[in-house]
Amino acid sequence: MPLFICTACGTQYPESDKPPGACVICEEERQYVPPRGQTWTTLDALRIGHANSVREYETGVIGIGTQPQFAIGQRALLLRTAGGNVLWDCISLLGAATVTMIKSLGGIQAIAISHPHFYTCMGEWARAFDAPIHLHAADKQWVMRPDAAIRHWDGETFELWDGVTLVRCGGHFEGGTVLHWAGGAGGRGLVCSGDILTVCMDRKWLSFMRSYPNFIPLSARAVNGIGTALAPFAFDTIYGHYFDRVIAHDGKQVLEKSIVRYAAAIEGKRGY
Numbered sequence: 001m002p003l004f005i006c007t008a009c010g011t012q013y014p015e016s017d018k019p020p021g022a023c024v025i026c027e028e029e030r031q032y033v034p035p036r037g038q039t040w041t042t043l044d045a046l047r048i049g050h051a052n053s054v055r056e057y058e059t060g061v062i063g064i065g066t067q068p069q070f071a072i073g074q075r076a077l078l079l080r081t082a083g084g085n086v087l088w089d090c091i092s093l094l095g096a097a098t099v100t101m102i103k104s105l106g107g108i109q110a111i112a113i114s115h116p117h118f119y120t121c122m123g124e125w126a127r128a129f130d131a132p133i134h135l136h137a138a139d140k141q142w143v144m145r146p147d148a149a150i151r152h153w154d155g156e157t158f159e160l161w162d163g164v165t166l167v168r169c170g171g172h173f174e175g176g177t178v179l180h181w182a183g184g185a186g187g188r189g190l191v192c193s194g195d196i197l198t199v200c201m202d203r204k205w206l207s208f209m210r211s212y213p214n215f216i217p218l219s220a221r222a223v224n225g226i227g228t229a230l231a232p233f234a235f236d237t238i239y240g241h242y243f244d245r246v247i248a249h250d251g252k253q254v255l256e257k258s259i260v261r262y263a264a265a266i267e268g269k270r271g272y
């Protein structure tokens, strides 16, 4: 029986002879069903018309994204840390070339995902590389295809191994998570932010929303909470969720000034 994938968000559902009646993720207020209506695909069909492309940003940081763009269009990151390789965030398409490339680089020792919009085909990736999937427990209800590889963590931080830490920031989703790698960016530290901290189009600022497609903002309190969560960590580079959304330097200062700007706007201060 096929495992249907929602073409709007890329989420894979459990085996069924017919497609699900609706996509739970897309029906929720943070996502949307496109004007064409709900449509479905499968991994086999996706492999025919799409392929993954890769981009190495710096030593040990490789972006993997699908061309032409599929669903939300995010790219994942393969982080080659001293303690092992991490797949940060996930994409729907996993084909033979991607498996061969990653296996030649030592496989994947852990998968971690920022929030449910990027859960996609995580079970397929976990099986291909025999890797555990680390998700924040606060977003448990949004797992559409349960998998034995999923390990839910609770609390504010979870260390994968020395120098690689998952940090719960909340905001966009209650369990919204970013990854901090102390050894990344030449030892200055990096943050993989998904769209929990969204790198803006100008790559000079960050912003924060409950829903990006439906323009639902967060409160100043929620955004200040993101600052508090990341306060103990040093970092220079911030990798957002699209290929070209990267803040190369001064990430820590960018986060701090972006929180101040956001709070001023949402509270109607300073000319906003």
Ligand SMILES: [Zn+2]
Binding pocket: 006, 007, 008, 009, 010, 011, 023, 024, 025, 026
């Ligand atoms: Zn969907």
Ligand SMILES: [Zn+2]
Binding pocket: 115, 117, 172, 195
């Ligand atoms: Zn999202």
